[in-house]
Amino acid sequence: MSETARANILGRLRAARRTSIPALPAWDAPAYAVDERIGRFCQLLETLHAEVHRVTEAGWPQQLRTVLAGRAASLMVAPETESGRRLAADWSQDAPRLVPYDRPVEEMKTTLVHGVDAGLTTAVAGIAETGTLVLWPDAAEPRLLSLLPPIHVALVRASTVVDNLPELMRDQGWSSRMPTNVVLVSGPSKTADIEQTLAYGVHGPKELVVLVIED
């Protein structure tokens, strides 16, 4: 059925008279001065209801414990990532319990869906134009880590923040290396479906905490 449908659809499209293909006009996404970039990135994220902390490479685990104190009893981490290894090696007893996301989702569904308060991921970049985190999940850092826990904590290095998405796609050569999934995140999960009133955490995280590592 699908084969006949394919032939018929393409046949009809091909039978139509061709029109000329218009040229693509030049367009540049907004750019910012170097000293404005990080400020804009942090400020926009805050406008989008995220909580932003500027931290140091040495001090972020401590800052993370402070941020989560009283808010989360458990923190899910990706144990094979750099940040996951660091926390496993240096985590205190009174901090939230670390839960490793170390097995396929089928074996961890209950924990993921209902059993953890926070999840930690590392963004591969930030975008200043829109206040956006770029997540590039892989075998080590699964996709649901940034989605199911009510609090999403994201680490992003200040040096990876760029002006805009086209620049990032070009510089990192995305078109030849798209992974299973890329997600751009700009704030916590939200909806305005009820009388255009904003409400957070409708399906994904209710809170987004961004730790910007100054490097």
Add this chain to the structure above:
Amino acid sequence: MSDFTQRAPIALNDPTLRRNFRRAMDGLMSKRAAQFADPAAWAALRERGAMAKARAVARLPELLEQLEAKCTANGIHVHWAETTAQANAIVLGILQKAGAKKVIKGKSMVSEEMELNHFLEGHGIKAVESDLGEYIIQLAHEAPSHIVMPCIHKNKGEIAQLFADNIDGLGYTEDVDALTAAARRVLRDEFATADAGISGVNVAVAETGTLVLVENEGNGRLSTTLPPLHIALMGIEKLAETLDDVAPLLSLLPRSATGQPITTYVNMITSPRKPGEKDGPQAVHLVLLDSGRSRVYADEQLRDTLRCIRCGACMNHCPVYTRVGGHTYKFVYPGPIGKILTPQLEGLDCAGDQPHASTLCNACVEVCPVKIPLADLLVRLRTESVHSGHSQAVKGAGSRRSLHETLSWRGWQFMYAHPWAYGLATRLMARLGNLIPAKAPLMRQWTSVRTKPKFAGKTLHELARDKGFDHE
């Protein structure tokens, strides 16, 4: 009731509906305007987006083949459907093969075209809508009234009552956070137990075989990540040539739709779960739906309809839509884009009233982010609806042709081509015009909503002669 003009007065006389839409559309218009405050930046971005879509439409057949080849190489199964019935059968086949009993759905207008939920329920498969707006109207057994904000016709009180009646343990509350939290609780369990997720597609990138989905809630990400099987549905026109085109389209879509610089989530899917990865669906299917689009493609002018990125800005700015709401249009796509798309997909014989439900005020044309010439297309479809044999582009062309109207215009034409007939007719109307009752045939449709004009006692020519002008 099939005719727009019969349904419109019902909506116009519903003060709650009028208030709900007025408030929502005013808010959306001002938020959009704030996003495009710099006219030069808007013009440049819009031109880039419009040309990206124009190129994708111009190269549609080869881009579809490229998309198919790329997706297949990435491990996504691609299916083609000429009709919504075929698309439904394909989805059912995939679900039955996987033994799926329950699917969780992200928002998809193509699935509304297919009436997929109804179809699946008929085959014993439960389909649960997870977008909050879609969930609300599913509880109410209604259709979306807006393509971006499906339950925009409902106010807080109506939703509070609906939730109190349908969600165990929840009393009547108008607190939006409490309502949202209740929906989260119910739907989280549905996500966890769903056998498959179904979503739409905002942009499919032919260059990489990537499906781009935008959303704010995270239900789209959940539907495409948590269940073991993901089926994406898209119209064959939702294409971009390259990844480079994604950024300008992403910049236009949410700003035009809801006045947001970017949606909370932009979800780019290029393959099913790879070996070693811990989550994501094991299988991803893409269903390409034609359902009349390739017929639209046959006509060079009408083809511009296929640029649409479904932002809804045209309806938000439409003086007709704002007053009558989405349900008055009866079909899946309301507002200006619906008025040009529906008659082309369904035929002028069953949706020929749609292009006439417009004042041609051009507001939609001014805000369309991909420069669809909506007003020109409305006029073209009006012409098609009364001129049989004009072209074969639209099904049901000429179906609104009426003997009355044809004869009236013939008479008018004759009168204007023959000065003696013109003189006779105008003198006759000056003497007898006021004696014709307002409800006389030919006049009735006009006078049903307007006062019958009063005829002057003398024609313009007679008045001119009285003033001493003897020759025109």
